[in-house]
Amino acid sequence: MNLYRQRKPQAQENSMIPLINVVFLMLAFFMILGQIERSDAVRLDPPDSLSLEVQGDYAATLLITAQQSLYLNDRPLRREQLAGEIRRILEAAADPQSVRVLVKADATLPATELRLVLARLRTAGLLRVSLATEALGVASPG
Amino acid sequence: MRLDHLVRRRKRAISMVPLIDVVFILLLFFMLSTSLIRAREIPVDFPTPDAEPSAQQVRIIRLESEDGSFTFEGLQYPGSDPEALQSLVATDPAAPYALDTAPGVSSQALVTLLDRLNMAGARNLSLMGETS
Numbered sequence: 001m002n003l004y005r006q007r008k009p010q011a012q013e014n015s016m017i018p019l020i021n022v023v024f025l026m027l028a029f030f031m032i033l034g035q036i037e038r039s040d041a042v043r044l045d046p047p048d049s050l051s052l053e054v055q056g057d058y059a060a061t062l063l064i065t066a067q068q069s070l071y072l073n074d075r076p077l078r079r080e081q082l083a084g085e086i087r088r089i090l091e092a093a094a095d096p097q098s099v100r101v102l103v104k105a106d107a108t109l110p111a112t113e114l115r116l117v118l119a120r121l122r123t124a125g126l127l128r129v130s131l132a133t134e135a136l137g138v139a140s141p142g
Numbered sequence: 143m144r145l146d147h148l149v150r151r152r153k154r155a156i157s158m159v160p161l162i163d164v165v166f167i168l169l170l171f172f173m174l175s176t177s178l179i180r181a182r183e184i185p186v187d188f189p190t191p192d193a194e195p196s197a198q199q200v201r202i203i204r205l206e207s208e209d210g211s212f213t214f215e216g217l218q219y220p221g222s223d224p225e226a227l228q229s230l231v232a233t234d235p236a237a238p239y240a241l242d243t244a245p246g247v248s249s250q251a252l253v254t255l256l257d258r259l260n261m262a263g264a265r266n267l268s269l270m271g272e273t274s
Contacts (some may be wrong), residue, residue: 020162027169034176047253050261051182097190102183107250111205111243114252119271122188130183133253 040104041074047107049133058102058130059089062121066106068113082117086124097127104132184256186269201234202270203259204242208251210258224258231262242270 042065062082063071070077072085090096101121105114121129204213210221219226231239239259243252252269259267 016158016162020158020165023162023165023169027165027172030169030172030176034172034178036175037177037181046181047250049182049184049253050257051184053183053185055181055183105249107248107253109249110245111247111249111252112245114249115243115269115271118186118269122271127188127190129186129188131186131253133182133184135180135182 041071041076042069044104044106045108046104046132046134049135051133051135053130055102055130055132056100059093059099060086061102061104062117064103064105064109064114064117066108068109070117079120082120083124086121086126090125096125099126100128100130101126102130102132184253186267188268200238200240202240202242203255204244205247205251205255206244208247210251210255212255224262227258228262231259231264235263236266237264238266238268239264240268240270 040061040063042063044063044065060073063074065071070079070082072082077085086101089101090099093099103114103118103121105117118129201214206212206218207221212219212221212227214230219230241252241255241259256267
């Protein structure tokens with residue numbers, strides 16, 4: 001009887017092994033497929049799209065919330081300041097024609113408002129803009 | 143003597159409990175901080191002033207409603223018919239296409255139409271400037 005009682009904790013530990021296996025697999029899944037990203041200054045839900053273009057490097061990121069407020073590189077910005085800030089980025093760049101700005105607009109933002117902001121970027125002299133979208137689902141890493 | 147030997151061996155085994163604790167904490171960290179949503183982009187490059195196409199060349203498509211229905215040269219096309227858009231683009235896929243939008247249409251509907259035009263084969267896509 002005494003020996004039986006001593007074996008009990010080890011039996012409990014053995015029954016934990018399938019759980020540990022599953023936890024290890026989940027850990028590997030999240031480590032390999034997930035991406036740790038810096039979160040934006042405001043919560044945004046970009047439009048879904050079928051585009052396969054992966055986001056690259058940008059000189060600046062412009063956020064447009066559903067309430068139509070602007071954030072340039074996570075700093076709040078008034079509409080009138082936008083052209084001046086873009087001109088400053090273009091002046092600081094070695095090749096202003098290749099400067100690309102990512103515009104991350106909320107999916108519910110009126111399209112006319114998005115076009116208005118894009119027109120302001122163009123007036124400021126910017127030639128390259130990318131609209132941020134998201135593809136739902138798990139794709140191959142990299 | 144034999145029992146004593148068994149007890150000594152069990153004491154030397156490494157306990158799994160701290161390892162499981164650490165793995166659980168790591169799992170929690172990765173589950174909460176990683177994002178499985180893949181960020182994509184749609185390039186919308188503006189033409190340089192000297193390379194801007196003339197107003198006659200540009201084919202203007204006006205997105206009328208959230209369901210994707212649009213008008214082109216006065217004709218209304220339903221959003222539920224992808225073949226209509228495909229046959230429209232097939233007549234001149236290389237032409238510059240500019241998207242106009244009716245008030246009240248969301249950015250999601252605009253991006254969906256951009257996707258559909260892209261799938262139909264239109265390569266030269268841009269958005270109409272908004273001046274108001």
